[in-house]
Amino acid sequence: MSKELRLLSTSGILGYGFPEASLQAGLARKPDVIGVDGGSVDPGPHYLGSGKPFASPLAIRRDLRLMLRAAIAEKIPMVIGTSGGAGGAPHLAMVAQMVREIAREDGLHFKLALIHAEQDKHWVKQRVAAGRVRALARQPDLTDETIERATRIVGMMGPEPFITALDAGAQVVLAGRSSDPAPWAAATLRAQLPPAPGWYAGKMLECGATPAIPKGHDCLFVTVREDHVECEPTNPARRCTPLSVANHSLHENGSPIHHLEPGGLLDTSECRFEAVSDRAVRISGMRWISADRYTIKLEGVEQAGFRAICVCGTRDPLLIGRVDGFLDTVRQEVATKASAFGVSPDSYQLGIRVYGRDGVMSAREPQRGILPHELGFVLEVVATDSQEVASAVLAMARTNMLHTDFPGRLCREGNMAFPFSPSDIEVGPVYRFSVFHVAELDDPTEAFPIEYETL
Amino acid sequence: MALIRDLARVCKSKNAGPFELTIDVVFEDAETFRRVKATGVLTAALFARLYQVPEEHVLFTPYDAAFAFKATLPRLVPAGDFGDTDVYGCQQHAPLLDVDIPL
Numbered sequence: 205m206s207k208e209l210r211l212l213s214t215s216g217i218l219g220y221g222f223p224e225a226s227l228q229a230g231l232a233r234k235p236d237v238i239g240v241d242g243g244s245v246d247p248g249p250h251y252l253g254s255g256k257p258f259a260s261p262l263a264i265r266r267d268l269r270l271m272l273r274a275a276i277a278e279k280i281p282m283v284i285g286t287s288g289g290a291g292g293a294p295h296l297a298m299v300a301q302m303v304r305e306i307a308r309e310d311g312l313h314f315k316l317a318l319i320h321a322e323q324d325k326h327w328v329k330q331r332v333a334a335g336r337v338r339a340l341a342r343q344p345d346l347t348d349e350t351i352e353r354a355t356r357i358v359g360m361m362g363p364e365p366f367i368t369a370l371d372a373g374a375q376v377v378l379a380g381r382s383s384d385p386a387p388w389a390a391a392t393l394r395a396q397l398p399p400a401p402g403w404y405a406g407k408m409l410e411c412g413a414t415p416a417i418p419k420g421h422d423c424l425f426v427t428v429r430e431d432h433v434e435c436e437p438t439n440p441a442r443r444c445t446p447l448s449v450a451n452h453s454l455h456e457n458g459s460p461i462h463h464l465e466p467g468g469l470l471d472t473s474e475c476r477f478e479a480v481s482d483r484a485v486r487i488s489g490m491r492w493i494s495a496d497r498y499t500i501k502l503e504g505v506e507q508a509g510f511r512a513i514c515v516c517g518t519r520d521p522l523l524i525g526r527v528d529g530f531l532d533t534v535r536q537e538v539a540t541k542a543s544a545f546g547v548s549p550d551s552y553q554l555g556i557r558v559y560g561r562d563g564v565m566s567a568r569e570p571q572r573g574i575l576p577h578e579l580g581f582v583l584e585v586v587a588t589d590s591q592e593v594a595s596a597v598l599a600m601a602r603t604n605m606l607h608t609d610f611p612g613r614l615c616r617e618g619n620m621a622f623p624f625s626p627s628d629i630e631v632g633p634v635y636r637f638s639v640f641h642v643a644e645l646d647d648p649t650e651a652f653p654i655e656y657e658t659l
Numbered sequence: 660m661a662l663i664r665d666l667a668r669v670c671k672s673k674n675a676g677p678f679e680l681t682i683d684v685v686f687e688d689a690e691t692f693r694r695v696k697a698t699g700v701l702t703a704a705l706f707a708r709l710y711q712v713p714e715e716h717v718l719f720t721p722y723d724a725a726f727a728f729k730a731t732l733p734r735l736v737p738a739g740d741f742g743d744t745d746v747y748g749c750q751q752h753a754p755l756l757d758v759d760i761p762l
Contacts, residue, residue: 245674245676245677245738246673246674246738246746246747247746247747248677248738248739248746249677249738249739250739340676340678341676341677341678341679341733342678342716342733343678447668447685447687447725447726450724450725450726450727451669451683451685451725451727453722453725454681454683454685454722454725454727454729455673456673456674456675456681457675457681458675458676458679458681458718458731459718459720459729459731460683460720460722460725460727460729461720461722472724473722473724474724475724476724477724477725508740508741553741555741555742557744563744564744564745564750564751565744565745565750565751565753565754566735566736566742566744567711567735568709568710568711568735568751568754570709570754586741634741635739636737636739636740636741637677637678637737637738637739637740640676640677640678
């Protein structure tokens, strides 16, 4: 029999949940490695900035416990990339602490590796000064000022730090920010399989049962061989079809055929998708093109201020018919009254989102002229300096949405229906993406120090 | 004539990183894909017009192996910045649904 590696991913994100029966069905197929992707940049800049996870700690702990018990019972490695959602130091520390607690509670013993991905600002500045950092997605060049302002910067590791940790005998590897397929590519590279099928396998495994239909948060089993991969969901209620798997290569990537990764590019333009059963698919024809220079992505956020929000709606057709003029008046009133209590217009931004008109697509909405029978509003203030200012300006905006007169007004007691008391919500610090660049490395492991613990 | 909402198996949008939006239209089989492709309606220029971006900022790729077309273009506002309306970028596909394909 030719060489193969059997990989079991439990879901799309640690903490999204999976049926226990799916895990058991996967274990029955004797995987060589179990793992899951721990995070994503998709939920936005808040999580990298705040250091908090976007899945709940309760849900993360549940998934972790089942996976740890399985890995230790089966004596197989367990790999998790982008721990804690954003893969910074506090995110990795949170998941590591859960692993220690579960190990103690359940009497599990193993060697744990923690791979750090949060980057030292001084190191990033040195890379920039050496001309070894460039911008992605038409962003400006990285400057010392941007680096200094950043709340947190992470580097996105490739498979090499995982390989180092597994070679050192770690059974459980928790990594900070990682390229989503990297833990899986690491396992296949260690097994002396070629990079192309390993990276392709990782592309599917990082999303759990997403390549299957019906799509859902569930387990996926992938077998990697020299020149192809085979994938099958472990839940009998789902199946992979050539179309469902082919579609998955479109997921969250700018190009459907060129997937840039640390150290190279996965080319899927010549892929072939064949059904090997009514629920398993074989993919072949993927190619890996090694890069001349090894690069990693850098992601960073900075604080943009403090936010307060309020939700309300109107059912008044007279107001809806002249909503733009009404909102202009509200904005002017807020500016005047905020100035009166000492808050200048350049110290905050007031946003009024109009749901029912263009709340979802904003300026790209092609049908914004069609007026419905009701409109929903989300009022938002982001103040540069403090929550107090954000909340004060928001309260003024809310009051003026409620009471501002407009020509032809009949509803003289109030313009807005507020669903909640209190109506105003203090959201806290607001972050924005400020670093989205690539940095060249001399050694793929140099930016990702590893700590080991024996539990 | 046929609308994409009646012809496609998948029509979706999603972030491709915090600064870009990627939009996919997928058809049932190779034959439908070939016929749609032959009409020349799905192009970088179409996406540039629908999403109000310069055509040179649209990366448009037909993907024959998946019977799919993909267009990647700049987001209106970076994910999570002030004024962003769709942090995941997953509800920006609707203007495509009503595009007419002269089959």
